[in-house]
Amino acid sequence: MKQIVSMVASLGLAASVAMPMVVSAQSDSLTVNDLGVNAIQGTVKLGSGDIRSTAARIINVALGFLGIIAVVIVLIGGFQYMISGGNDTKTAEARQLIFAGIIGLAIILSAWAITSFVISRLVSATQDGVPT
CATH class of the missing domain: 1.20.58 (Methane Monooxygenase Hydroxylase; Chain G, domain 1)
Incomplete structure (x- = not known):
């Protein structure tokens, strides 16, 4: 049981270390104020209403x-x-x-x-x- 807990904890730690690298690889399509809206605006019909x-x-x-x-x-x-x-x-x-x-x-x-x-x-x- 201790081995399973330690394995899950180490996988969680490895994922939390590797996740920023994955996210930073996608930053070219996002800007600070965009939040990804302009990247999908052509394919998804976004509402312009109030x-x-x-x-x-x-x-x-x-x-x-x-x-x-x-x-x-x-x-x-x-x-x-x-x-x-x-x-x-x-x-x-x-x-x-x-x-x-x-x-x-x-x-x-x-x-x-x-x-x-x-x-x-x-x-x-x-x-x-x-x-x-």
Whole structure:
């Protein structure tokens, strides 16, 4: 067991010594401020849009998917309520599912409102000129 530990430690030490030589061999395609973006810019379509609007779109899409999931939960609860056949336990489970879906929708809508407000204020505060 000690031999395995010492072998792994010596391999780690050798790799940490040899790694800077490998990295420095690639420095001709990188500059200090480039970080490799110019090297791949011709092959990869990089976005030129604003990062704030991209983040807002990602958040809105995620909240949209969560809203769809909450509506599906409410629909499943409604379907279970309709087919419960008067059974009290099934009716209670269906009501609980509907209630959970409605609470989820309320949370998602409030998250959307907060996100929309924060992003609009962020955009207006970081644009050139006087914030409105």
